[in-house]
Amino acid sequence: MKNLVKCMVIAAILLFGMASAYAADVAVNMDEAKLKEFVLQVIKENPKLIYDAVNDYVKDQQKTRETQEFDESLKKRVSDTAAENVPVKGSEKAQITIIEYSDFQCPYCSRGAELMQEVLKRYPEKVKIAFKNNPLNFHNMALPAAKAALAAHKQGKFWEYHDLLFQNSAKLSEELFSKFAQDLKLDMTKFEADRKSEEIAKQVETEMNKAKELGLNGTPSFVVNGVIVRGIKGIDYFAKIIDRLLTEPEKK
8 A cells, every 4th residue: 555655646746747856755755644635636636647657556566466476386386187087178299288177157267268269279289178177166056067068078079068058157957958968969868877977976076176185266277287377367378378388398
């Protein structure tokens, strides 16, 4: 807060044409009442310029935090891999694997899925996406949706089913799970049996436990060759990580 006040004082000095060292000292050394009056006067007379000054300050702080987070994430890498039963899309020869931990009932996760598509378009030969489930306990349809998606995966239709779930994330139901399977022309007897199977239940549980072990309590979360990314960061943030990883020497 002190830095924000200083930012506003500096902006006020510049607006009044007082950009000398002496004028700055005078403004900074004002008592609290006079400083408040001074700043309020400037805000009243120049609201847009003050807004721009404060907005630039906030953006600089956010950029600084993201840079620090980026550097820390590269230092503290984790171990996470995609097992054979985990859905994967992208080039088999890709150097970068992004493991996406997601919840089909989470509104932010649908944006996360779109973001992964953007990443694949930018790095079609260098990145592949692996999907793991982390259904949050306050989303009552997230767990059954995860099981239904893995049942579709057993018939080679995971990503199509995945898309339908996210397109309808606000109204998921047992009826829709069956309808999506029918629309994709799945073997319904196998689908219903698979989504209720112990095998799939254990897979979801294993993926949830791994997310917990990694401290990924929210969704979506991503692990990019061991680098953790929490939440939606944007395509450029992922590109920064991917480009850095691609330039690293291979470990022997």
